[in-house]
Amino acid sequence: MTRKPLYCLVTVLVLAALVIGAIGCSSETSGGVLKPEGRLRVATTTSLYDTGLWGYLEPKFEKQYDVELDVLSGGTGLALEWGRRGDVDVLTVHSKADELKFIADGYAAERVWFACNYFLIVGPEDDPAGIKGMSPEEAFKTLYDGGEGKFVSRGDNSGTHSKEKAIWKAAGYADYAALTEAGIAAGWYLEAGRGMGDTLVMARELGAYTLTDIGTFLAFQSDLQLVPIVESGSILLNVYSVLVCAKSTKQEMANNLVTFLTSPEVQDLIADYGVADYGQSPFTSCAGQDEPTS
Amino acid sequence: MTELWDGLVQALHLIVTFDDEVVDIAWRSLRVSAASTVLAALICIPLGGLISFRSFRGKRLLINVIQTFYSVPTVCVGLFVFLMLSRAGPLGGLGLLFTPSAMVVGQALLITPIMLGLTISALSSVDKNIRDTTLSLGASERQAIWAIIKEARFAISAAIVLGFGRAISEVGVAMMVGGNIRGFTQILTTAIADEANQGNVELALALGVILLAIALVVTLGVNLVQQRR
Structure with a gap:
């Protein structure tokens, strides 16, 4: 009922906040x-x-x-x-x-x-769409036409995603939005909306193909049951x-x-x-x- | 299943050996979340006292709004704070974006509704007689609120523990306004997301175990204080 405890509590809390805040500011900057x-x-x-x-x-x-x-x-x-x-x-x-x-x-x-470095198309070892050794443009065309094999796109406006759009364009599909809409509706085209690592893991889990940079693929290779399917073609330069x-x-x-x-x-x-x-x-x-x- | 087991073993190893980087990340996690919890408590306890004590038009609506914000997605709070603190935003001049302070502000904002709402319900459940008695004995409004807060202290500390739990386990705010900068704004949850992204599943799991260990210590500490009183 007295006023004292209230002030005590507030003081303690304010002090605690200041101390914690101060530690937060000083020790983070040990670099000088x-x-x-x-x-x-x-x-x-x-x-x-x-x-x-x-x-x-x-x-x-x-x-x-x-x-x-x-x-x-x-x-x-x-x-x-x-x-x-x-x-x-x-x-x-x-x-x-x-x-x-x-x-x-x-x-x-x-x-x-x-x-x-370069990009490559990776996918499951048994290559359900039969695109191994094709040029990137042909491989994408086959994925579009064939109906065998799924493709996981980064779908996040990353550099890899831009490259994927460029390959679709070179393969003759100028309208990327229509392509993804149709692909998603048909179920063979999937947008991950995630980083490269997550997208590779998603492709592994779904037994799908994806476009990846060689660096991330090498770093993840030991955990993935994905193999390089298409790795030559001038458009793949990164x-x-x-x-x-x-x-x-x-x-x-x-x-x-x-x-x-x-x-x-x-x-x-x-x-x-x-x-x-x-x-x-x-x-x-x-x-x-x-x-x-x- | 081997991954889970390896994660557990690695967690124990990291804890026992006091791995420098892990200790650093865990300590930063604890500090940021503790600071945001204290900040939120400073807002919520007095404000909750006022809202619960006074009767005014729209009180029920206000409480509904507060309760709705229990479910605000962490990334939405993150995005809001990002837009506020970005150089191009209204508070950009403070230069707070991608610093631990920004994470404290963001997490405090995230947990304020839940702590405020629970404080209000904790205070509402206190016997009305206490309020009436204190007032009739000549207490001011502030003194009466304080008396009620003291009565409800266990329920309020439960609200604080819950707020801390939400702060230390969230990743959306910390990632968007902290940026997961190694050695500066990387905390346990963002490190878990990051390590998992890089394929280091065992380390990610180990960090998760460490986070739970911190939560355990904090909860035990609060319970100990409660039992003593």
Whole structure:
């Protein structure tokens, strides 16, 4: 009934909140940078993250430039959206058409390619649609016409999804929306709406085909009963580039990251990355050369 | 089934060996969720006291609205907080997006309805005589509310435990406004999603076991405090 306990309780709660909040702020910044403003944020496509490449390069960059690097993993579509909103400083993505539009809209000045590899169509070993060894365009046509075999699409506006649309277009299906609608209705086309890893697992569970980048496929291969079905064709080339967001307030440090990724030392690290784990490197270095073309 | 067993074994191994990164992630999870629970409690207990004590037009409607928000999807709260805190949003100037503070705000917002609603029902179930007696003895409104809160303290602490449980187990808000940045905003739930995405199923399961272990310790702690009184 006295007023004392009320004040005691409030004081204790406020103190607790402050202490917890203070711990939350101080120990998170043991890297030496006190404010979130002092951190460089890079948004990356999932494949560069899920293969562990960013986890491998991050500490090296932080050490070399004495900065905290925050790596945010999302599909290329999400990464570009973060860039447009000004929430990240640098993007590492892989969808040329989307990148060019991003630049044309004034959100970045240029795209610098620093790694490449290729996409492949993977599927169950018994290859129900009989598309093994075909060109990617023929394989997609057969999937569309044949009615044998399901296809799981990323369906998330990622770089891989953009590539899938490009292959459909090259195969003669210009109206992608109509294609997916018909495919979903017929039951052979499925949209995962998830990252590459989840999509591969979904394809495994459903005994379906999917389009994947070689990096994520290598990283997951041991858990998947999926095998490469179509892996040659110029349209399957995959180029990763780095873009500095125009809205970033940390242009200098952001440019340091571009310099870092394209430096000869890091290019060697990228080319050698993963050989021990996967038997081959998921990435090829390509900075400073002509843009890899199909 | 071997995956489940391996996950359990790995969880024990990670706990026993005090794996640095796992301890770091678990500690951050606990801190963020504890901070958001305290923040939400600071809002809910006084506000719940007022709503339950006073009678006003639309009180029933207000309680219905609060109860509806029990089921607000975590990703919707995440999206809302993201849009608020993004550089392009109204609070973008604070630079809070993709920091632990943003996760605290988001989780507090997520659990406020459930804690507020349960506080109100806890206070409503207190004997009306207590309110009338305190008032007739000359207590102010604030003193009367405090007396009722003290009567209902067990039910209120249950509301707090439930709020904490929802905060520490949610992934939508933490992923969207925290961004799952390793060593900065990665917490147990986002790490579980992340490891599962990368095919590390055993580690993901192990982190889940650790999360449950934290929940167990917190629940036991609260029960211990209750029994003592």
